[in-house]
Amino acid sequence: MISTYPSVSGKYLINAEWIEVKETANVINPANISEVVGEVALCTKEIVDSAISVASDSYKTWSLTSVEDRALHMNNAADALAKIIEENVTLYVRENGKTLIEAKKDLLRCVQVMEECAAELINWWKPEVLPGNQSVQVRRRPRGVTAVITPWNSPLILTFKRVVPAILAGNTVVVKPATNCPLTVMTCLKVIAEYFPPGVINIVTGSGKMIGNVLCSDSRVRTIAFVGSTETGKEIMKKSGERLQKVYMELGGNDPAIILGDANLDEEAIKRLRMGILRASGQVCSAIKRVYVHESRYEEFVKKLKKEFERVVVGDGIQPDVTMGPLNNKAQFEYVSNLIKRTIQSGANVITSGIQLDPETWGKGYYILPSIVTGVNQDSELVRVEQFGPVIPVLSFSDIDEVVELANDSEFGLRASVWTENEKLAIQLADRLEAGAIFHNNHTVFSDLALDFPGLKESGVSRETRHCSLELFTDSYGFAD
The missing domain is CATH 3.40.605.10 (Aldehyde Dehydrogenase; Chain A, domain 1)
Structure with a gap:
């Protein structure tokens, strides 16, 4: 010590x-x-x-x-x-x-x-x-x-x-x-x-x-x-x-990730999505806060993301095997915990995965295993708020116009991402999204630190x-x- x-x-x-x-x-x-x-x-x-x-x-x-x-x-x-x-x-x-x-x-x-x-x-x-x-x-x-x-x-x-x-x-x-x-x-x-x-x-x-x-x-x-x-x-x-x-x-931010029907959902892409969601235990203003998946890929996406979440090792960040640490403070821990409880009470399906590195000391820290939430809609609390924790709602859509409307339906406009093999379509979609920066097949930060793009709206x-x-x-x- x-x-x-x-x-x-x-x-x-x-x-x-x-x-x-x-x-x-x-x-x-x-x-x-x-x-x-x-x-x-x-x-x-x-x-x-x-x-x-x-x-x-x-x-x-x-x-x-x-x-x-x-x-x-x-x-x-x-x-x-x-x-x-x-x-x-x-x-x-x-x-x-x-x-x-x-x-x-x-x-x-x-x-x-x-x-x-x-x-x-x-x-x-x-x-x-x-x-x-x-x-x-x-x-x-x-x-x-x-x-x-x-x-x-x-x-x-x-x-x-x-x-x-x-x-x-x-x-x-x-x-x-x-x-x-x-x-x-x-x-x-x-x-x-x-x-x-x-x-x-x-x-x-x-x-x-x-x-x-x-x-x-x-x-x-x-x-x-x-x-x-x-x-x-x-x-x-x-x-x-x-x-x-x-x-x-x-x-604040409530960043959408949009998964189009032709998106490459291989192991590397799912890993990038997991990092975009769970970096710093989800306590990042520009983290992915909601995912919209084309209906033709919805079940596949949820299955693959769940498998990726199952590999996440949660514990004291000082341990080299840990891939996600605790939430930072009591207030945020209680907020996210209660948000998950209310989401369950609303009838949504909360899929909790991940590995507790040390179950015996779990209650001594602000630990929360990562969760995927299905069975929610655009008006659900989890979709509307900036959860700032390791819990992500996944919703389906059927066409481009619908998903643009859903993604823009927020007072926030920090970041967004478009996942498709069609770069021209990604740019067309980005032109319609209300965000300070849009990433293609990733959701991360700018590697060139001379660059930055503040958010829109609030x-x-x-x-x-x-x-x-x-x-x-x-x-x-x-x-x-």
């Missing part, structure tokens, strides 16, 4: 100083809820205000540095972070619940974000000369203090994809990681902050509602980058609108496609002769 807490436990970061507070909360291992991984500081309103003040003061000098200097700082920090990945994989698994493979991949991608964003910065920052009779340049400049508020499900990559471009663009940041899973994020940012001037990176933890209110109520905070629920995103939008703060939000605010999100953290202006 690992008994020592990480050095950031129970502390917050302001102006390059890690400061302890009297009031803290425990960070629990979701695989063994009796184990305390560390503590999270419960910052006061005054501490958050102080972090904003320091970030605002530091912005005055950091914003004047050259892009070459900023990129050099970031590359040096990336080299340092790469050296501590192995020693922090276990910490990440213990506080988050991911498997060892998932955790290490997330840490490696953080280094990749730093390197790719630093490389992108130099050319992207150069003034763009517009065509025309008048000499006009498009030039860029940072915005000011940026608040970065991130969730517990994939805290590392979702934090880094906002903090890194924000500070590279010349802004300073106040980071608010999730209370349930802050320690690995803070440990990594501790290493990075040492390569930047004091006050460029500040971290506060505690009540999301209180900290969010302070950040959205302060005119010195010019940008809010938030990842989380649509409900919280709407509250942030209301508060930030009073000061016309720029908002960049990645919110799944996100702000649009970017390239440049590692740098444009979201800058203003542009025209310079004309």
Whole structure:
């Protein structure tokens, strides 16, 4: 049993100083809820205000540095972070619940974000000369203090994809990681902050509602980058609108996967579908949340997916044989458990599969075996909500127009996928689907981290496609002769 807490436990970061507070909360291992991984500081309103003040003061000098200097700082920090990945994989698994493979991949991608964003910065920052009779340049400049508020499900990559471009663009940041899973994020940012001037990176933890209110109520905070629920995103939008703060939000999703009649349902395709559904125990905003299968392939699909789910080994992610860990926290565990109970009570057929790695300790963690649900319709609760857990409804359809209507029948529009051997048909179908990104014969993330496509409707605010999100953290202006 690992008994020592990480050095950031129970502390917050302001102006390059890690400061302890009297009031803290425990960070629990979701695989063994009796184990305390560390503590999270419960910052006061005054501490958050102080972090904003320091970030605002530091912005005055950091914003004047050259892009070459900023990129050099970031590359040096990336080299340092790469050296501590192995020693922090276990910490990440213990506080988050991911498997060892998932955790290490997330840490490696953080280094990749730093390197790719630093490389992108130099050319992207150069003034763009517009065509025309008048000499006009498009030039860029940072915005000011940026608040970065991130969730517990994939805290590392979702934090880094906002903090890194924000500070590279010349802004300073106040980071608010999730209370349930802050320690690995803070440990990594501790290493990075040492390569930047004091006050460029500040971290506060505690009540999301209180900290969010302070950040959205302060005119010195010019940008809010938030990842989380649509409900919280709407509250942030209301508060930030009073000061016309720029908002960049990645919110909820209810991603459809559409299996056409000619889809290749071989072993590799079913494996990709399983990964699209169960990655991080289904706790991914862009995971597959509902599957629509052409009626001619419905029984075949359910049978093959069930067989694939039967191979899933559920247990403590620290064990190398585990392929799916626990849910992250009590609230999410209870929500998904009760959702499954209500689904069964509604008369639906819930097919639960998978292997319990250690049945004797099953009740000590937030474990749920994966389930396939049939006998539901478009109005069923499981189909309408973002379940955020390892349970997937499977519905049938008869024609293209019907499935497009069903897929678009949601307030969400984050991701979607089309499974067919006809690429031309896949593109035609994608043109009709209301989602920020559509994958063909896969449902995953972009391997090129310079790319991102936010969701439509209630799944996100702000649009970017390239440049590692740098444009979201800058203003542009025209310079004309």
